Amino acid sequence: MKNWIHVFSVIDFISAGILLTAVAMNALRRLESCVKAYSLNSWLLSLLVAMTALVVGETHLYIASLVTFLSKGVIIPVFLRRIVKQMKVTHEVEPYISNAMSLTISGILVAIVYGSLKQGIFVTGFSRNVLQISIAVIFIGLFIMITRKKAITQVIGLLFMENGLFLAGFSLTYGMPTLIELGVLFDMLMGVIILGIFAIQIKRVFASADLDKLTTLKG
């Protein structure tokens, strides 16, 4: 009955989508688009979990999928959008390097991951690509944190990393116990709220949301 999932390589398609949304982050110029890319990424993530749940037929995976969708796909993006709105002056991303360069480096990162994880471990065995993609998403998230000036983009980069981690854990173990997933999600939510508040406070105190200004704090 669930053969179509295997026949059409649905899981590979969805994980490719996850990678693409992450890579797309490098090319986006406006903060709103970044938030949108993140929501899309989260939706795809929850869809992936749902598909796996269909294949395996485990109840806790359905719960995980639903909770992921609600928290990462709805609540966090809404919250992020509100923060972006509060930062009135500019909605530009302001990267340190050009978008072309940024895309190139992301490509190199993905290539490195694929190159070095050729003999990766595939406990689940339902896809040959999910682990590589998850690690690549972690790297891209970190790369975004490095190359973007604004505090809010740091938060989005971190969220991408978390999605990547979730995916990595999921691809290796069919998902962690529900309780741990819930705990991690709650942590994320709190983290985003605190970071959002910080971003706004940084903006208020330094009249800028650039983290460059924070170098004056070092001893």
Place this chain on the structure above:
Amino acid sequence: MDPESYLYIIGTVFFLSGAIVSLSPVPRTKTFIYLLSFLGALCFLTFSLHLLFSPPQDLFSIPVSSFFEFAFRGDPLSGFFILVISLLASAVSIYSIGYAKDLKHQGLMGFLFNLFILSMFAVVLSGNVFTFLVSWETMSMVSYFLVTFDRDETSAKAGLIYAVMTHMGTAFIIVLFLILYKETGSMNFAEMKTHSAQIPDLLKHVIFVFSMIGFGTKAGIVPLHTWLPRAHPTAPSNISALMSGVMIKTGIYGFIRVVLDITGTGPEWWGIAVITIGAVSSVLGILYALMEHDIKRLLAYSSVENIGIILLGIGASMTFRSHGLFALSAIALTASLCHTLNHALFKGLLFLGSGSVMHAVHTRNMEEMGGLIKSMPYTGLFFLIGSVSICALPPFNGFVSEWMTYQSLLLGFESPSIVSKIVSPLGGAALALTGALAAACFVKAFGISFLGMPRSRHAGEARESSPFMTTAMGILAILCLLFGIFPGLVIRLASPVSFPLTGSTGLVSGLGFLRIDGSSTAISPAAILITMAVMLSATLVFFLALRRKRKTVYADSWDCGIPALTPRMQYTATAFSKPIRLIFKNIYLPRRDLKVSYLVKPFFVRSIRYSGEITPFFERYIYEPATGFIQRVAGKVRLLQSGSLHLYLGYILITLILLLLFGT
């Protein structure tokens, strides 16, 4: 367990309660603190006599974990150093009753004072590596806080230099103990000693060199002495007395413990190296002391000199031991131990005296003192006794120990090796030079500070310090005289230490004389004293008889026709040391700067500015390049720490990628 063994527990309780009482907010207790430390020191003094004349014994141990334990052990060697520390500590405690009254943070001073003395006892009583290092570091840290006690810029800098140097030394000590542990398989000093034969020769050399550097830093050998003239003057004077009198001796203790006791007999070059370092330290120490006008810096440099003299004795002992001349080895070791005790007494006395002087004159600069013997007669007298002792003049104690060191170096002729036949008499020559320069140095220190006319307003208004302070100095002065006239006392205290280390005694001593075994060399300070007294009174009687016929007329000193004598006409400290600066100009590398501005050249001078200084050789040519290099490297490393969040995240990314590529 003997009843005497409980003495150290009682003593420790006294010190600890002294430390706790000082932290109490009640101001009345301030005298009480030092009374407690005095009693504690007396307990340890008695305990040290017990240790000296009984076999080595384990005192007690507290296990900390399966591997480490606090273990304390006493033997004659630690007993002797406890004797040295407790003798000085008891006198300094009395002194501090009067001295600490005018300090700013009295409670803190009392706390650190008690802890400092207790930590020194712990160092010499440690029975294993762990205990030793903990006590050693406690002592270093407490003394660091005492050096920076004034909380101003100079003391902060001195404290920094002290902390850096002492930790560098500790690093070497830790490494040498680790080598010992690896080779002997034990952390315990006693077991290390029994297994020391297993150590390969090469590692023995490493241990010797490392203990020379590590313990030498604490003792203040040249060229590791640079912290002494900075740290000792900035500490309050009662602490300077303890630091210079006994704390640097813990370095000597560590050296004797590791090299002579644990490692045992070494090759000849060890002794030669120690003699060389001792000779260089003593000559350079006293030469730099001569150029100082800061009375406490002068005393600190003189400590470098005396450590050199102690090392000359130890080095001679090691050389003799390597040739199997155990009797001579014992004489040399006894000499250096005696000098350790004597130096503690007279250097303590001199630092206490300088504290009294500073208390009255509010400066350390000798050029602003003068005439103090009239306003401070007791301090003057005791300072004079200390100066005479340190110059090694009979009948005081410095004479006896330097004479013994001198004799043992000259007896180096008897050794079979040509190298030590040459080096040890050369060390004796260096000691002779040192003695003469020390005399010049302390004629200057005493003469400029205490004689003549007051050179400043404060010096004119000086008052004698409190009876506690003069009593403490008096006790030390009497001990100096006592140990000088009856050297047998000290030798009997030192021979239980040198006997197990060298297997011989080598000295025959009565109460008032001593004779070197198997040679015709002998001396009797008591007889010298009697001779001196007889000659002095004969001269006095002669002059009185001569003068009886004449009438004595009292008048002012001749002032060259200028209306009144002023202090500016006096010999200054700089002028006094000028001849020596000229003779040794290749060592001092003096720089002089003369700036004359004229009204009408060349006859009418508006002003003359003269400034002169000697080149601080070791600072300029060793330490400054070294610190410069470290700072340059550190500046490069600092670029990593840019403060940019993005850069730090970048480090993480690069690390992750590298792990991914090469981790598997």
